[in-house]
Amino acid sequence: MVPRYTRPVMAAIWSPENRYRIWFEIEALACEAMAEYGAVPKEAAKVVREKGDIALAAFSDADLARIDEIEAETRHDVIAFLTWLAEKVGPESRFVHLGMTSSDVLDTCLAVQLVQATDLLLKDLDDVLAALRARAFEHKHTLTIGRSHGIHAEPTSFGLKLAGHYAEFVRNKERLEAARAEIATCAISGAVGTYAHLDPRIESYVAERLGLKPEPVSTQVIPRDRHAAYFCTLAVIASGIERLSIEVRHLQRSEVREAEEFFHPGQKGSSAMPHKRNPVLTENLTGLARLVRSAAIPALENVALWHERDISHSSVERNICPDATIGLDFALARLSGLMNKLLVYPDRMAANIESLGGVVHSGEVLLALARAGLSREDAYRIVQRNAMATWTKLGTPECRTFRENLDADPEISGRIAPDVLDAAMNSRQHLKNIDALYEKVFGEPGPAL
């Protein structure tokens, strides 16, 4: 992920320093466990831990360079690290990595990094949820037009629109928690995963201390269906960001102008057109959603490794693990900031409801006619005719409102009282179940009017 869309806190998780720190932690814990179960002298494990801790605490660019240098010869990253560690730890280093295979370190480390990344993403989701909840409560009674197919349908509450996104992000959080559990497993099982050279209790020992669960069958690698499920979950969350972003982009359209991204003082929307205030943040999020989503297919293609394992997944994961988590972290952080600062224009929302001459009340009028005894088919025909008469003349001098047309329609006259029509055309009725809806979403009815 390019720096422009990278937050340092997430990037740090994917730094070589963090990786080597975790590698050492796994090796040191495994060594301790081996000591615990008699495979290694206790004193040796202690030396490994102490000297290693010192080396890692003092880890510098020179260490990075040294490890790279060794890898250039061995062409094997874990062996390079172990050789460097041996230089720091001394002869006791021969008790490190005993009976283990590189994947034990690599895959368990990846699990730890993904857990760290996920915890950050969960925090990001909390921020998005808080922003959506606050704005939904603020606008619980703000009437706005609901739209299906981009066409005005019936009035609704702007808060309810946000509540719908809130509910989606609650689901996204639950999905991410499930995905976290998917990838929080540990493998210390040796070559092809038989524990031939390792006591299985070592794995349990390491897993417990790292907050992971032992993998049931790790055929040298932790099976990649877990990672595929994880990246699919990120893809679903990204698509939820896209949905909310597209909503904001629609609301900011010049013809709609119901809401607007905060525009910074000094900001320039266009080099050529000084009047422009563009929804660039949500457009950016739309693109980031595509990027995060694009990790799903290669992650799925990684599942079918050959036999006990091949290493084709590695180059994929070296990229998509940081890219997708960094991209999603940035997007979620941007989204919560954006929603907190979103400029909302209730007057404009009210004006838009009325902009089609009242035809948005056709549904309730239809029901009123049905209640008055007309057949569904007749009522539909009459209402459609009068609504279209308004619709097709919008913006022309001869345009009459939907209500005027209804009042003049001989098929209606006498069948329905004016106050019934008044009620049918009152936008406030669409809020009558808003408390119940908020109760479903937030577990409380929200502020009173």
Added chain:
Amino acid sequence: MVPRYTRPVMAAIWSPENRYRIWFEIEALACEAMAEYGAVPKEAAKVVREKGDIALAAFSDADLARIDEIEAETRHDVIAFLTWLAEKVGPESRFVHLGMTSSDVLDTCLAVQLVQATDLLLKDLDDVLAALRARAFEHKHTLTIGRSHGIHAEPTSFGLKLAGHYAEFVRNKERLEAARAEIATCAISGAVGTYAHLDPRIESYVAERLGLKPEPVSTQVIPRDRHAAYFCTLAVIASGIERLSIEVRHLQRSEVREAEEFFHPGQKGSSAMPHKRNPVLTENLTGLARLVRSAAIPALENVALWHERDISHSSVERNICPDATIGLDFALARLSGLMNKLLVYPDRMAANIESLGGVVHSGEVLLALARAGLSREDAYRIVQRNAMATWTKLGTPECRTFRENLDADPEISGRIAPDVLDAAMNSRQHLKNIDALYEKVFGEPGPAL
């Protein structure tokens, strides 16, 4: 593809009858070629052709059932067909398929079917191009607002918008012609493609008569990079359909209302809201675009067959070949019909240009100030300030137009003559190069004003 989105003419290409007809044609041609080059008695080839032609001409459901019956035992579709053919042709059938392998028939047949499908799609593209050209010519001088980021930018021509889509579909046609050439190859090369049991001239003979080119190296199968490139091309075309569909959906939005899909008499937009007229055709096309596009990844995954071939591509292609071509054929046919009948509202376009109080002319005013000697930075600041003053008060009684604000700005007064501002705010100037643009796209300037 479900029947709802299937046109019979494309479905017929993928029918078993068409497939068996092509299989026979390949076998008969190969047999004739073998006779030509001395591997088979000429008389035998003649019998195969004659009796086979009769059998295929009379092909009925009973034949289909018989082939299915044989396949149920042999579990091999080509052997089942050849056995059925032997029942029809008699003893000379032993000269059929001599030295050939099933893939010679299957892959060459698929090439023929894809060519047939592509020719239909090329015709569909011609219809789309014709519709776009006609409407672009009709609306060459229809002013409409150009939008970037969904925000009004500067005026443009509605015809030019369509001309842009026309240019894209010209590219799509060129891409599809290239993709047609990609898949129009023939393989009659035998097991693992060495021509060990076949004279290479047989392949050339068959290829020429089927309008195909001999495949350079067919390792039993025609290499699947060709098909991957083909389906990627369909995906690009589908995305072009999506772009135009989303344009129409935007134009039909209740707040925009600049264009509208034709609404059939008797059509009902919503069961609950009789006033609805929804852009359901272009929404449908948006979805179909996603479907056609979804064939690209499995087609790409099909490329890496094992060694000389495996058959994992087969189940994929049995689905995506009909699905993607049928879906695209339906979508293109729907698109040309839709564009031909699209309702366009120039008055509404004119009104929308003016709806932001003239700020859409900020770019030209900026240039005018620069020409009058202001620095770029000062000019930008002044223009932005006045445009924002209008923008932020839109719809309120105190809103002054951009022009009014400019006229009142002390930093401008005296620096720029009123007629220069008049000219800068005249939408017609945006058409000044329209002839040249049409010349680039259509090879002719289009109708005069």
Added chain:
Amino acid sequence: MVPRYTRPVMAAIWSPENRYRIWFEIEALACEAMAEYGAVPKEAAKVVREKGDIALAAFSDADLARIDEIEAETRHDVIAFLTWLAEKVGPESRFVHLGMTSSDVLDTCLAVQLVQATDLLLKDLDDVLAALRARAFEHKHTLTIGRSHGIHAEPTSFGLKLAGHYAEFVRNKERLEAARAEIATCAISGAVGTYAHLDPRIESYVAERLGLKPEPVSTQVIPRDRHAAYFCTLAVIASGIERLSIEVRHLQRSEVREAEEFFHPGQKGSSAMPHKRNPVLTENLTGLARLVRSAAIPALENVALWHERDISHSSVERNICPDATIGLDFALARLSGLMNKLLVYPDRMAANIESLGGVVHSGEVLLALARAGLSREDAYRIVQRNAMATWTKLGTPECRTFRENLDADPEISGRIAPDVLDAAMNSRQHLKNIDALYEKVFGEPGPAL
């Protein structure tokens, strides 16, 4: 999905008959609920239920044709159904669908169909699990070579290989159960989901009787993140099928021949090469996995519907819902049958372990040398040298086994007792933790040796 890969039991779920049956059930339940809560006469709801039940029980092709006929005029599928229903139910039909919108019916119906499909898939997964468990128990002590990178690594148990796939399918079942919960929701909330014309209790009533949960916020549609998560789950499962299929394809390779798909009497592997016995079922599954997976991206693209809803998801779902569930059902059913009948060749497995002259024991020898006091680096160098000496001469007369090379190596001689080397090169040691592994996977240690 083409008929070749379709099982009738899954196809029936996606038939028009099943859809109309569910539509009626939703309408009838909603009508009953309205009666319960006073919006509709109880007697009317009873008539709707009774006459509707009779009409649906007698549903025939004539009814299908009639509905199609009405849809051809109204261009709206739900209205067409309701009109047909009115013809059957009579005047009480005016109490049907009161205040509801088409999506209430369509989306709730889709939820019911997906639940039905999922229940079938869960049953399929049980069959796969049963097959894998049975074969894993059968081959718990069958030694085979474990392979990383396609290269012989260390011995393992063939049963353990299957246990690894078992564990993956257990996860897949848990994922599918979570995905079932995702899509098992009900929406009876009216236009733009405000319950303006509907008591929210109607939704609860219908949901409960259909085994669904009420959707928290259904903005006319059930939000599509649920469906995206669902299809991503199918994609993960498909990838698990691919992994197991590729394992079988590898094992059946001519050079490996450790396992083989059952070959039917009368089956022909190749029209040109009578000796062929090809792993066509698992190749077929590999392709089907690509197909099922291809539904994930369009499902994700469906999430960002515009505002309260657009209908672009519809054409996508009309295809991917049946295609992906039918394809996965077929694949899982094929997979369980295949694994039940898989031919396994333990002798061949044993021979392959020995085929590299014993170098597969290099890891344990390395550990033995380390235990004998050599540094890790020295031990590695010595073992690698002797292993390579064997490896590079394999198949030549001068090739000596790894053991012979070790015995002749002056750097080793005297450092390590022959019986220690014997133990290090005994394949059985790799089974020493097999009981613990089975315990982890199956909750029981499996059969004793």
Added chain:
Amino acid sequence: MVPRYTRPVMAAIWSPENRYRIWFEIEALACEAMAEYGAVPKEAAKVVREKGDIALAAFSDADLARIDEIEAETRHDVIAFLTWLAEKVGPESRFVHLGMTSSDVLDTCLAVQLVQATDLLLKDLDDVLAALRARAFEHKHTLTIGRSHGIHAEPTSFGLKLAGHYAEFVRNKERLEAARAEIATCAISGAVGTYAHLDPRIESYVAERLGLKPEPVSTQVIPRDRHAAYFCTLAVIASGIERLSIEVRHLQRSEVREAEEFFHPGQKGSSAMPHKRNPVLTENLTGLARLVRSAAIPALENVALWHERDISHSSVERNICPDATIGLDFALARLSGLMNKLLVYPDRMAANIESLGGVVHSGEVLLALARAGLSREDAYRIVQRNAMATWTKLGTPECRTFRENLDADPEISGRIAPDVLDAAMNSRQHLKNIDALYEKVFGEPGPAL
């Protein structure tokens, strides 16, 4: 793309320095063109060019920092660059970017960068082609078994296998040349692309000097179908890399051992198993292929920008442009090196041909029996029976070769002369058309035996 898979030569194309250099070149050329056509003083254009050239030649990290600083305030990258340029150029800077829009610079620059990247990729493809051609010529007469479904089929030439990949990479080069033409276009058309403030000849002037073609209709942006087609082409090429990589991985399998990646002195295949020599380069390429391929979907999703443009494509392209080109460059470079150094074992290939007891000649024996007058069905049955008799006993003491079984079969005896069977079972026959095949692929028959 992580540094591990990045070659500096490709990374440099995507550096900020290169971008700013191209931006300046576009601005300077446009300014010159404006001077040429009278919109700007010639002297001013000269100053811009001269002072700009100096500034760019001296471009340092301090300049980068300054541009970033300005962007932090304006939140607009092109305006930030222009402001920096103004600081360097002085008052004449007011003639820079006159009437242009940011996208004119951004999109034309991207075209230049993609052309630069593509030229590098074309060179990479030449290297791959050269390697494949050299090895194909070297092994033109090296017999090896052809495999379908992973099962031995009939002998072929190892050179021919490589020739097939060569032919695919020739196609890939043609595709990439077409894709280069797709993206090599220039847009200097101003806001919403009407040339309202710009003479269209400016665009032609700039385009010609940059080696680009003017875009027919650039609606502020160069239409993204071009980029979608470009990234789809990269995806097809990546899939070709995957196919060849998987071939090598198969050939290196422990049971096959027909070819092997070069193993560096000092290289360690596994930390735990010193005997390992793993095909890690081709596994790496398999993963890189997945990564490059994953850019196709977001590129396709970028096509449907809203109206004249939105900026959702930008974040996508900031990542996939460098990632996919860097990844593909690295992969192609690795591939050509790998193929040049690939260790090939003809003896092992010869041994594998014979390893199934001669059943791989069943196809030719079938034809011989047919030529001897047996019906196809009888011949198939007899050959299959004898082949299976050998196959099912492979590796057991009682196994007889296919030839021995044929000789003992009473249905054959007397019908076919031993020398005919000898000929049918001679692997050399599969090379009889090798000259013709090489002629098709390379335009010359290749070396004589």
